Amino acid sequence: MAEINYSALGGHISSGKPSAVYLIGGEDGYLRRRSLDMLKEKYMPDVLPEFNYTEFDGSDCTVDEIAAAVETLPMMAERRMVVVKDMDAAAISAEQYRKLETFLGSVGSNDSCVLIFFNVSVKASAKSGDKQGAMRSLIKKAGTVINCKTPTAAEITDILLSEASNINAQISRADAAYMVERCGSDITNLLSELTKLHSLCQSQGDGRITRAAIDANTTQSVDVKAYLLASNVIAGKRRDAYRIMEELFDERTEPVAVLAIMSGAFIDLYRAKLASGQRKTADDMATLFGEEYKGKEKRLSFSFRDCRRYSPTLLRNWCTMLCRTDAALKSSRVDGKILMEKLLAEMFAAAEAAR
Numbered sequence: 001m002a003e004i005n006y007s008a009l010g011g012h013i014s015s016g017k018p019s020a021v022y023l024i025g026g027e028d029g030y031l032r033r034r035s036l037d038m039l040k041e042k043y044m045p046d047v048l049p050e051f052n053y054t055e056f057d058g059s060d061c062t063v064d065e066i067a068a069a070v071e072t073l074p075m076m077a078e079r080r081m082v083v084v085k086d087m088d089a090a091a092i093s094a095e096q097y098r099k100l101e102t103f104l105g106s107v108g109s110n111d112s113c114v115l116i117f118f119n120v121s122v123k124a125s126a127k128s129g130d131k132q133g134a135m136r137s138l139i140k141k142a143g144t145v146i147n148c149k150t151p152t153a154a155e156i157t158d159i160l161l162s163e164a165s166n167i168n169a170q171i172s173r174a175d176a177a178y179m180v181e182r183c184g185s186d187i188t189n190l191l192s193e194l195t196k197l198h199s200l201c202q203s204q205g206d207g208r209i210t211r212a213a214i215d216a217n218t219t220q221s222v223d224v225k226a227y228l229l230a231s232n233v234i235a236g237k238r239r240d241a242y243r244i245m246e247e248l249f250d251e252r253t254e255p256v257a258v259l260a261i262m263s264g265a266f267i268d269l270y271r272a273k274l275a276s277g278q279r280k281t282a283d284d285m286a287t288l289f290g291e292e293y294k295g296k297e298k299r300l301s302f303s304f305r306d307c308r309r310y311s312p313t314l315l316r317n318w319c320t321m322l323c324r325t326d327a328a329l330k331s332s333r334v335d336g337k338i339l340m341e342k343l344l345a346e347m348f349a350a351a352e353a354a355r
Contacts, residue, residue, distance in 0.1 A: 259326055
């Protein structure tokens with residue numbers, strides 16, 4: 001029938017009759033959980049839920065058990081609800097998979113039950129050639145696939161503003177967007193920070209969440225700090241770069257995690273340099289690499305701005321240093337902090353030599 005994203009789910013629910021079967025998947029855990037909550041809020045039977053609601057662990061149930069629950073008539077209610085969590089079609093036996101295919105081929109005609117396959121941790125594959133992808137296609141044909149893709153920064157800002165409205169917190173769109181930039185894209189963490197700020201600002205003033213309050217009472221995410229570390233290396237700000245690295249180590253951040261984010265920033269810079277040489281734009285690059293740059297459009301534009309100041313040779317040398325340090329972190333017994341400090345010294349030295 002359809003595949004929709006999270007932002008379209010509200011409209012789907014309000015449009016009328018539910019689908020017989022749903023698959024909730026995608027990269028974002030918060031949006032997956034929220035999608036399930038929304039379906040439950042609308043379609044969970046109010047009458048005798050202990051008889052009209054069944055939940056299965058998809059790794060420890062049979063297709064026959066699911067089918068029996070779906071085909072059971074509701075008790076004093078319009079419909080039943082059955083939720084199957086983390087069923088990995090690729091992991092079940094060939095016999096069970098054949099039964100699953102047959103069952104999903106007929107489930108669309110059942111209007112007395114809402115069946116939901118919910119991926120807590122297993123991501124539904126979009127590849128048409130594997131079992132999980134085939135299961136996705138069958139559910140899409142019989143019902144609705146809800147694809148909870150990684151939201152863009154603008155979409156996360158909308159979610160933050162929506163929650164602010166729900167709890168009567170006062171925050172401007174500009175400051176909500178700043179919170180996303182500062183605290184990272186983890187929606188669960190952002191909503192927790194929002195609740196904390198709302199409580200603090202109510203107790204200390206007129207309740208409005210200001211940028212000063214955000215700076216004073218929230219913590220920059222590891223992703224943001226590691227990206228700022230890379231930005232300071234690119235800008236030649238030696239003291240700031242070492243300060244941020246010390247903060248990350250004080251917070252017990254794994255060196256390999258810091259390096260991974262740093263590497264992404266420098267790879268973006270190198271790609272932008274090569275793209276600029278071919279008269280390509282940030283939009284061209286985002287189109288070429290697709291999902292890799294979704295939600296990172298602003299940082300990509302910074303890469304195109306900054307790459308003009310550096311030669312392809314220097315950018316290539318920086319990437320080589322990052323790659324060499326990555327190998328050392330994963331294979332050497334040398335302390336990771338020492339390896340990262342050595343990396344920064346080498347990168348600053350290379351930049352000075354290239355001037």
